[in-house]
Amino acid sequence: MHPIKIGGSLTYEAEPLLKALKDYANEKNKEIVIIPGGGEFANVVRKIDKTLNISNSLSHKLAIKCMDLIGEVYAELGNIKAYDTLFDLKKEIKNEKIAILLPSKLLLSTDIAEHSWAITSDSLSLYIGRLLDVREIIIATDVDGIYDKFPEGKLLNIINANDIKGLTSVDETFPILLKKFKMNAYVVNGKYPERVIDILEGKHTLCTKIIGKE
Amino acid sequence: MHPIKIGGSLTYEAEPLLKALKDYANEKNKEIVIIPGGGEFANVVRKIDKTLNISNSLSHKLAIKCMDLIGEVYAELGNIKAYDTLFDLKKEIKNEKIAILLPSKLLLSTDIAEHSWAITSDSLSLYIGRLLDVREIIIATDVDGIYDKFPEGKLLNIINANDIKGLTSVDETFPILLKKFKMNAYVVNGKYPERVIDILEGKHTLCTKIIGKE
Numbered sequence: 001m002h003p004i005k006i007g008g009s010l011t012y013e014a015e016p017l018l019k020a021l022k023d024y025a026n027e028k029n030k031e032i033v034i035i036p037g038g039g040e041f042a043n044v045v046r047k048i049d050k051t052l053n054i055s056n057s058l059s060h061k062l063a064i065k066c067m068d069l070i071g072e073v074y075a076e077l078g079n080i081k082a083y084d085t086l087f088d089l090k091k092e093i094k095n096e097k098i099a100i101l102l103p104s105k106l107l108l109s110t111d112i113a114e115h116s117w118a119i120t121s122d123s124l125s126l127y128i129g130r131l132l133d134v135r136e137i138i139i140a141t142d143v144d145g146i147y148d149k150f151p152e153g154k155l156l157n158i159i160n161a162n163d164i165k166g167l168t169s170v171d172e173t174f175p176i177l178l179k180k181f182k183m184n185a186y187v188v189n190g191k192y193p194e195r196v197i198d199i200l201e202g203k204h205t206l207c208t209k210i211i212g213k214e
Numbered sequence: 215m216h217p218i219k220i221g222g223s224l225t226y227e228a229e230p231l232l233k234a235l236k237d238y239a240n241e242k243n244k245e246i247v248i249i250p251g252g253g254e255f256a257n258v259v260r261k262i263d264k265t266l267n268i269s270n271s272l273s274h275k276l277a278i279k280c281m282d283l284i285g286e287v288y289a290e291l292g293n294i295k296a297y298d299t300l301f302d303l304k305k306e307i308k309n310e311k312i313a314i315l316l317p318s319k320l321l322l323s324t325d326i327a328e329h330s331w332a333i334t335s336d337s338l339s340l341y342i343g344r345l346l347d348v349r350e351i352i353i354a355t356d357v358d359g360i361y362d363k364f365p366e367g368k369l370l371n372i373i374n375a376n377d378i379k380g381l382t383s384v385d386e387t388f389p390i391l392l393k394k395f396k397m398n399a400y401v402v403n404g405k406y407p408e409r410v411i412d413i414l415e416g417k418h419t420l421c422t423k424i425i426g427k428e
Contacts, residue, residue, distance in 0.1 A: 012265050040261070041283075044254045048287055051226050058290050062283050066255075069276050073262060076272050 001031045001093070001132050002200060005125035008039020008070045009142040010190045017140060018078025020193035025097035030200065032098045033089065035128055036074050037121040038066030046117070060115035061108065067121050068102040075100045086131060103128060120171040130181050135213065137183060138199055140190030143169050145208030161212040170210075178212030185210045215245045215307070215346050216414060219339035222253020222284045223356040224404045231354060232292025234407035239311035244414065246312045247303065249342055250288050251335040252280030260331070274329035275322065281335055282316040289314045300345060317342060334385040344395050349427065351397060352413055354404030357383050359422030375426040384424075392426030399424045 004021065006014055018034070025032045038045070045062045048054060068084070075082040082100040083089035093099045103124065112127045113119045122139060129137045146168045147153030161175035169187055178185055186199045188207035198205035218235065220228055232248070239246045252259070259276045262268060282298070289296040296314040297303035307313045317338065326341045327333045336353060343351045360382045361367030375389035383401055392399055400413045402421035412419035 011262065015266075040258045041255055041280075044258060045283075047254070048225065052229075052287070052291065054287060054290055058286060062286060065279070065283060069255075069259075069279060072272060072276060073266070073268060076268055077266065 001033055001134055002136075002138070003033045003035055003125065003129045003132055003134055004138040004140055004196065005035040005037065005121065006074060006190055007139070007141040008037035008042060008066075008121070010037075010140060011039045011070060011073065013142070013191050014074055015077045017190045017193045017196060018074055018080060020197060022078055022080055022098050024197055024200065028200075029097065031093050032200075033093070033128075033132065034071075034074060034078075034080065034098070034100045035103060035121070035125040036067050036071035036100065038063050039070045041066035041069050042121070049117075056115040056117075059117065060113075060119070063120070064104045064107045064124070067107075067124070068104045071100050071102045101128065106131070114173070116173075118171060118173045122170045123173040123177050126174065126177045126181055126183065126185075129183060135183055137185050138196060139170060139185055139187045140196055141169050141187060142189065142191065143187075144189045144206055145187045146170070146210070155206070156208050158209045158211065161210050164210065175210065175212065178210060180212075182213040184213055215247055215348055216350075216352070217247045217249055217339065217343045217346055217348055218352040218354055218410065219249040219251065219335060220288060220404055221353070221355040222251035222256060222280075222335070224251075224354060225253045225284060225287065227356075227405050228288055229291045231404045231407045231410060232288055232294060234411060236292055236294055236312050238411050238414065242414075243311065245307050246414075247307070247342075247346065248285075248288060248292075248294065248312070248314045249317060249335070249339045250281050250285035250314065252277050253284045255280035255283050256335070263331075270329040270331075273331065274327075274333070277334070278318045278321045278338070281321075281338070282318045285314050285316045315342065320345070328387070332385060332387045336385045337387040337391050340388065340391045340395055340397060340399075343397060349397055350399070352400045352402060352410060353384060354402055354410055355383050356403065356405065357401075358403045358420055359383070359401045360424070369420070370422050372423045372425065375424055378424065389424065389426065392424060394426075396427040398427055 084102040161178045164175040298316040375392045378389040
């Protein structure tokens with residue numbers, strides 16, 4: 001099974017990627033699980049938190065529910081079925097080949113992650129990947145990968161999770177969890193569906209591979 | 215039971231109103247049900263709809279789920295318990311006196327309203343009021359009431375639902391439903407909690423009463 005987190009920053013540009021992944025999954029008989037980010041909905045949570053100083057737990061809960069909302073949008077844009085339990089998703093993906101996870105039920109029922117903005121949908125997708133027992137995850141976002149400095153740095157083809165520091169396109173807990181779970185990740189620009197397909201095909205492409213597995 | 219819809223436009227200023235209502239409900243032994251609007255979360259749905267032209271049904275569903283998110287914020291700000299069924303709400307409000315309804319479960323399970331932007335949380339609160347079997351509802355928003363023209367009109371103390379036309383602070387279906395359900399409504403500025411309390415006390419105050427019951 002291939003989990004691909006599609007960041008909410010891609011909301012307005014996700015349709016070509018969703019359609020390409022659906023076609024690819026069916027043509028190549030691969031099982032793809034799409035995990036949505038919270039996008040602009042989660043930005044509203046950040047604003048409410050900043051203005052009203054709500055609890056970390058409430059911010060965490062609301063931001064997770066925002067992932068469901070973007071997931072519903074992705075489901076309609078890509079004409080892909082969405083599921084709110086891994087039970088249903090695993091049952092149906094055998095026929096459908098591609099599925100969107102609406103993760104709030106899973107994430108709130110398990111309460112698996114720290115309640116903090118250091119955990120965003122990037123890190124949450126790793127917890128989900130772990131439950132799916134995968135060793136690799138793709139993070140599709142709106143930049144080409146991770147740069148050696150920001151701004152105006154050089155794109156890194158590969159980096160060890162230990163070496164990720166400071167401002168990057170993934171949240172700060174992500175490299176820590178990646179090592180803990182012994183997983184690798186690819187950060188790739190989802191505006192170019194062919195790059196995401198290249199990763200699924202094991203081909204070299206423009207992206208950053210993060211090594212969390214020694 | 216007294217349903218009060220607190221518009222999402224009040225998100226950043228709702229705390230004094232929520233606290234005043236909680237105190238009032240307990241002091242005067244009145245049962246108050248708070249129905250949240252969708253606020254800036256619902257604005258994100260509008261933007262996604264405008265940009266991606268998603269279906270009316272999806273917009274409707276997402277906007278309803280946004281009401282839950284603001285409801286959770288109100289619950290924390292006002293230290294008021296929130297319920298996602300009228301069964302639980304009615305059971306607990308006897309002791310709590312005040313309750314927040316997270317309405318998505320009720321609204322999606324009953325699918326009671328048209329899927330259109332002509333129906334917003336204003337009209338949805340009337341459907342909920344009807345299920346609660348009330349004859350009056352308070353709409354707390356960020357303006358003082360309904361004006362005879364917009365902008366720079368005169369505030370109306372009272373208006374028949376038949377006479378509401380064009381731009382007002384309630385959605386376009388609201389007056390139609392108000393008549394159909396034979397209900398009256400008060401549109402009041404929620405930034406002034408004392409005005410909302412005045413309405414609950416049956417006192418004259420700055421607001422607009424909309425007559426839907428002949």
